[in-house]
Amino acid sequence: MASIRIALVGIGKIARDQHIPALKADPNYELVAAVTRHEPPAGIPSYRTIAELIDAQIGLDAVSLATPPLGRHVIARQAIEAGLHVMLEKPPGGTVSEVEALAALARSAGVSLFATWHTREAPAIETARRWLADRMVKDVVITWREDVRRWHPGQAWIWEPGGLGVFDPGINALSAATRILPRPLFLTDAELFYPENRAMPIAAHLAMSDSAGAPIRAEFDWREEGPQRWDIDVDTDAGRLALSKGGAGLAVEGRILVDEDEISAEYPNLYARFAELVRSGTSDVDLQPFRLVADAFMLGRRTVVEPFNEQQTKERPE
Numbered sequence: 090m091a092s093i094r095i096a097l098v099g100i101g102k103i104a105r106d107q108h109i110p111a112l113k114a115d116p117n118y119e120l121v122a123a124v125t126r127h128e129p130p131a132g133i134p135s136y137r138t139i140a141e142l143i144d145a146q147i148g149l150d151a152v153s154l155a156t157p158p159l160g161r162h163v164i165a166r167q168a169i170e171a172g173l174h175v176m177l178e179k180p181p182g183g184t185v186s187e188v189e190a191l192a193a194l195a196r197s198a199g200v201s202l203f204a205t206w207h208t209r210e211a212p213a214i215e216t217a218r219r220w221l222a223d224r225m226v227k228d229v230v231i232t233w234r235e236d237v238r239r240w241h242p243g244q245a246w247i248w249e250p251g252g253l254g255v256f257d258p259g260i261n262a263l264s265a266a267t268r269i270l271p272r273p274l275f276l277t278d279a280e281l282f283y284p285e286n287r288a289m290p291i292a293a294h295l296a297m298s299d300s301a302g303a304p305i306r307a308e309f310d311w312r313e314e315g316p317q318r319w320d321i322d323v324d325t326d327a328g329r330l331a332l333s334k335g336g337a338g339l340a341v342e343g344r345i346l347v348d349e350d351e352i353s354a355e356y357p358n359l360y361a362r363f364a365e366l367v368r369s370g371t372s373d374v375d376l377q378p379f380r381l382v383a384d385a386f387m388l389g390r391r392t393v394v395e396p397f398n399e400q401q402t403k404e405r406p407e
């Protein structure tokens with residue numbers, strides 16, 4: 090079958106680091122255009138808006154949206170109405186309801202919509218899911234601690250309403266947890282820590298349970314200046330499972346099952362999945378992680394902490 094002619098909308102750090110290399114390496118695709126108001130990728134025709142791209146009539150099949158989530162609904166809607174298949178970077182939009190509306194629109198338009206969760210493509214995720222499938226989960230602890238200065242330098246939008254703050258990485262943890270754990274998760278309590286000069290939280294403590302009542306605790310923190318931690322520890326009736334390195338490592342009762350240094354396959358796997366969806370005329374829109382984040386904002390108690398300034402290193406409050 091002919092390659093999928095795709096345009097990349099939004100050319101920021103994640104697009105340059107992940108999307109462009111994955112697309113260029115995948116024979117399923119021909120990257121034919123970009124939409125950006127900033128410096129375009131070398132050698133790729135660039136347009137300033139999705140409307141300009143559509144009006145150019147370049148024989149496009151699909152678009153991949155790597156813009157900030159706020160405002161993405163309008164872009165995705167224009168693409169779907171133009172008959173284009175759409176892939177959404179995580180989080181898939183500014184609100185749960187707008188993504189649900191996009192899913193309905195894609196169904197009626199007969200095009201594919203893919204709400205991606207790149208952490209689910211990490212090397213150990215499917216092994217962990219299979220091992221847990223027939224286990225009784227007793228207790229889960231999720232620890233996701235990283236340095237926002239390292240991973241999101243100069244990105245002011247993440248601190249604005251809709252930018253999610255610490256839930257930008259936290260939703261990765263939730264996407265992994267909802268994939269590997271065998272039962273649905275429900276939020277029961279939350280505390281969100283807001284810098285006094287920011288509109289979004291810099292840390293969060295979540296209490297959840299699964300449908301069988303197993304306690305699940307999550308700690309997200311964007312102030313970690315030491316070793317970065319992306320861990321999910323699961324106690325079961327058959328022993329302890331430890332997912333580490335954001336899904337690149339896995340051990341059961343201390344026995345290592347997966348130990349990768351990189352998670353470079355995440356975006357290539359996402360684009361391979363998108364090609365399958367496009368060619369089968371189906372969609373994949375799993376909003377479980379997004380709903381849990383929305384629930385956290387709904388139930389979460391607000392605690393104000395010291396101001397956050399990207400240029401300064403502060404001692405982390407307890």
